[in-house]
Amino acid sequence: MLSRHAVPVGRILGIPIDLDPSWFLVFALLTWTLAVGYYPAEFKNWPALEYWIVGAITACCLYGSVLLHELGHSVVARRYGIPVRRITLFIFGGVAQIASEPPSPGAEFWVAIAGPVVSAFLAAGFRLAEPALPSGSALLALARYLAYINGALLLFNLIPGFPLDGGRIFRAVVWRFTRSMRRATVVAGNVGRFVGFLFILTGVWKIFGGSLINGMWIAFIGWFLESAALAQIQLQTAHALLAGHTVAESMDRRYAEIDADTALNALREDPLLRPGEPSAVVTSGGRVLGLVSPHSFEEVPRAKWPTTPVAEVMIPLSRMKWVRPDTDLEAALEVMERDGLHQLPVMEDGQVVGMLTRSNLIGFLRGLRSRNGEHWSPAR
Numbered sequence: 001m002l003s004r005h006a007v008p009v010g011r012i013l014g015i016p017i018d019l020d021p022s023w024f025l026v027f028a029l030l031t032w033t034l035a036v037g038y039y040p041a042e043f044k045n046w047p048a049l050e051y052w053i054v055g056a057i058t059a060c061c062l063y064g065s066v067l068l069h070e071l072g073h074s075v076v077a078r079r080y081g082i083p084v085r086r087i088t089l090f091i092f093g094g095v096a097q098i099a100s101e102p103p104s105p106g107a108e109f110w111v112a113i114a115g116p117v118v119s120a121f122l123a124a125g126f127r128l129a130e131p132a133l134p135s136g137s138a139l140l141a142l143a144r145y146l147a148y149i150n151g152a153l154l155l156f157n158l159i160p161g162f163p164l165d166g167g168r169i170f171r172a173v174v175w176r177f178t179r180s181m182r183r184a185t186v187v188a189g190n191v192g193r194f195v196g197f198l199f200i201l202t203g204v205w206k207i208f209g210g211s212l213i214n215g216m217w218i219a220f221i222g223w224f225l226e227s228a229a230l231a232q233i234q235l236q237t238a239h240a241l242l243a244g245h246t247v248a249e250s251m252d253r254r255y256a257e258i259d260a261d262t263a264l265n266a267l268r269e270d271p272l273l274r275p276g277e278p279s280a281v282v283t284s285g286g287r288v289l290g291l292v293s294p295h296s297f298e299e300v301p302r303a304k305w306p307t308t309p310v311a312e313v314m315i316p317l318s319r320m321k322w323v324r325p326d327t328d329l330e331a332a333l334e335v336m337e338r339d340g341l342h343q344l345p346v347m348e349d350g351q352v353v354g355m356l357t358r359s360n361l362i363g364f365l366r367g368l369r370s371r372n373g374e375h376w377s378p379a380r
Helices: 021-042 048-079 105-132 138-157 165-178 181-208 212-242 264-268 302-307 329-339 358-371
Strands: 007-012 015-019 084-090 093-098 256-259 280-284 287-292 343-348 351-357
Touching: 015 021, 015 048, 021 048, 021 084, 021 138, 048 084, 048 093, 048 105, 048 138, 105 138, 105 165, 165 181, 181 212, 212 329, 212 358, 264 302, 329 343, 329 358, 351 358
Parallel strands: 015 084, 256 280
Antiparallel strands: 007 015, 084 093, 280 287, 343 351
């Protein structure tokens, strides 16, 4: 759902913070809505410029609240040993990209509820601050709106529709009683899809009732929720299908192999290194040294490509993720999901014997489903 062209803005507690391109559009629309609609109706006789300034500050504070909400999830996830790759702010608010599933129902519950707890404290804090602020002032306007929006964020996220926080709390409860995370995810995911369809139907009803913008927005949120829930169900289905199969059954035994002294400009013309294609194994004298991918070029100025050997930009063997041919495919998929990898070298006795890619896995899954007379498509 998120763009690959997110803008990095810094780190908090060591966690990278990104802005999805959609954030800039929503920031502008929210500022405009507050400046020409909400604040003039609630607080009259301000100078026109003040409405715009307070509107922009409010939009920033809103996304600051969302960021704190996601940091709540992230801090608790880390306490359970779950890595957090990054937090991205986007059109629907924000998302903490947690690298792996929680180890237990209890961990899932506390990670899921941490965000709403932060929102509850923020809503209460801003509400308690209101009586101390001057009547009709910009500070009062800001506190009142942030109290309202954090309360709304709290209630919305507690809707029991996976993957909202409420849906994850529901999954934790089902997981606790069924003792199966996979089954709990499917149950919670289907409830999430139902909630998503309700939003879509509500949005369509509002559109036909004459509320075009609100209706489209509600339907769009419903589509997003339904798609995200379906993606989780498909992921669990994929894990179930891959169980009992090994990497050797799915890997591609053809892979690019290049010498460590090869210059980047020569490598760039290799068709095997087009975006989305497997990475190349870097060797010297028959010995595997590391891995180089299209992303390896990003930090090197184009003018230096003819004089920069791949050995300078490769991922060295000591840091390279790889699997054995007899590794369970489900475990290999978990590694790829956790580390955000699109391919994994397959090694045996110190030598690369193949490459496991996401396209390999998708093709293998389709084959498994075809044998059962079913249709499968990758998660959206």
